[in-house]
Amino acid sequence: MxxxxxxxxxxxSRRVRLCLAEKGVPYESIPIDMSRQEQHSPAFLAMNPNGVVPALLIAPxxxxxxxxxxxxxxxxxxxxxxxxxxxxxxxxxMRNFVRxxxxxxxxxxxxxxxxxxxQPVASQWTAEQLRERLDRIPTAERREAWLRIARRPYTQEEKDEALAGLVGLLDKMEAMLGPAPWLVGASYSLADIAAVPFVARLEELAxxxxxxxxxxxxxxxxxxxxERPAFAMARIERFDEALRSRAGGPGA
Ligand SMILES: N[C@@H](CCC(=O)N[C@@H](CS)C(=O)NCC(=O)O)C(=O)O
Known part of the structure; x- marks a missing residue:
C-alpha cells in the first residue's frame, strides 16, 4: 500500500489527500510532526530532498x-x-493555474x-537552538523563512500584503469560473483541487x-x-482547531 x-x-498535503480521496485509493497515512522538524530528518530527506511535506512512497x-x-x-x-x-x-x-x-x-x-x-514558539529559541534547526534545512529559501519567523517576524504590513495577495486568487477564480461550475473544463480537476486548501484558509481569514x-x-x-464526499474524507479541518488538537507544526 x-x-x-x-x-x-x-x-x-491537503491537495494530495483530496486527490487520493477522489480516486478512492487506499493509503497509509503518516503524519509528519513539523514542530519536531521530522521533515528535515535524513529519512524524510531521502524521500523529498526539499524537506517539505508531502511525500508519497509508492513502493519501497x-x-x-x-x-x-x-x-x-x-x-x-x-x-x-x-x-x-x-x-x-x-x-x-490547468497546469498553469496549479503553478x-x-x-x-x-x-x-x-x-x-x-x-x-x-512565531510564538520560534521567537523563544536560543541562538544555539536556532542554529541547530537552520543547519538541518536543505534549501536556502526555507532557511530564510525559518530565520525570519524566529528573529525578524513578518510585519503587519507584510501580513496585510500577503492576505491581499491571497485574496487575488479569488479574483482569478471568479474570472475563470464564468458560467461553468469548475475552474477548467466541464469537470472537477486538479485545478480545483489545487485551490481548495487556499480557499478553505481564506474562509477562515477573510x-x-x-x-x-x-x-x-x-x-x-x-x-x-x-458537497463532494472526498472533501470530508480529506479531513481539511479549521486551522485554529487543528492547531489546538494536533501535533504537526506550522503548515502553509
Ligand atoms: N511545492 C511544494 C510545497 C510543499 C510545502 O511548502 N510544504 C510545507 C507545508 S504546505 C512544508 O512542508 N513546510 C515545512 C517547512 O518549510 O519546513 C509542494 O507542492 O509539495
Whole structure:
C-alpha cells in the first residue's frame, strides 16, 4: 500500500489527500510532526530532498515529492474519475493555474500561517537552538523563512500584503469560473483541487471575501466543493482547531 507522509495543516498535503480521496485509493497515512522538524530528518530527506511535506512512497524505494506532480501521477495510474481535462489546451491551462497557486498563493499563506502558528514558539529559541534547526534545512529559501519567523517576524504590513495577495486568487477564480461550475473544463480537476486548501484558509481569514454578494461564482464553487464526499474524507479541518488538537507544526 502507498504511504503518504503529510501534514494535517499543510496545503500541499491537503491537495494530495483530496486527490487520493477522489480516486478512492487506499493509503497509509503518516503524519509528519513539523514542530519536531521530522521533515528535515535524513529519512524524510531521502524521500523529498526539499524537506517539505508531502511525500508519497509508492513502493519501497520509489518516493515522489511535489504535490502537483504527485496528483498528476495519481491521475495517470488511477484514471477514474479523471482529474485532468482531456483537451490538451485545457490541460495546459490547468497546469498553469496549479503553478500559479504554487508560486503565488503558497508563499503568501506561509507568511500568515507561520506568523500565527510558529512565531510564538520560534521567537523563544536560543541562538544555539536556532542554529541547530537552520543547519538541518536543505534549501536556502526555507532557511530564510525559518530565520525570519524566529528573529525578524513578518510585519503587519507584510501580513496585510500577503492576505491581499491571497485574496487575488479569488479574483482569478471568479474570472475563470464564468458560467461553468469548475475552474477548467466541464469537470472537477486538479485545478480545483489545487485551490481548495487556499480557499478553505481564506474562509477562515477573510470570510467576507467569499460571500455571494462579493464573489458569487466562487461562493457557488466552494459550496459544490464541500458537497463532494472526498472533501470530508480529506479531513481539511479549521486551522485554529487543528492547531489546538494536533501535533504537526506550522503548515502553509
Ligand atoms: N511545492 C511544494 C510545497 C510543499 C510545502 O511548502 N510544504 C510545507 C507545508 S504546505 C512544508 O512542508 N513546510 C515545512 C517547512 O518549510 O519546513 C509542494 O507542492 O509539495
Amino acid at each position: 502507498m504511504k503518504l507522509f503529510h501534514g494535517w495543516l499543510s496545503s500541499a 524505494g520509489r518516493p515522489l515529492h511535489e504535490s502537483s506532480t504527485i496528483c498528476e501521477y495519481l491521475d495517470e495510474v488511477h484514471p477514474e474519475p479523471p482529474l485532468r481535462p482531456h483537451d490538451p489546451y485545457q490541460r495546459a491551462v 500559479w497557486t504554487d508560486e503565488r498563493a503558497l508563499p503568501r499563506l506561509l507568511i500568515l500561517n507561520w506568523s500565527q502558528a510558529l 470570510p467576507d471575501q467569499l460571500l455571494p454578494a462579493t464573489r458569487p461564482r466562487v461562493h457557488g464553487w466552494w459550496q459544490a466543493v464541500r
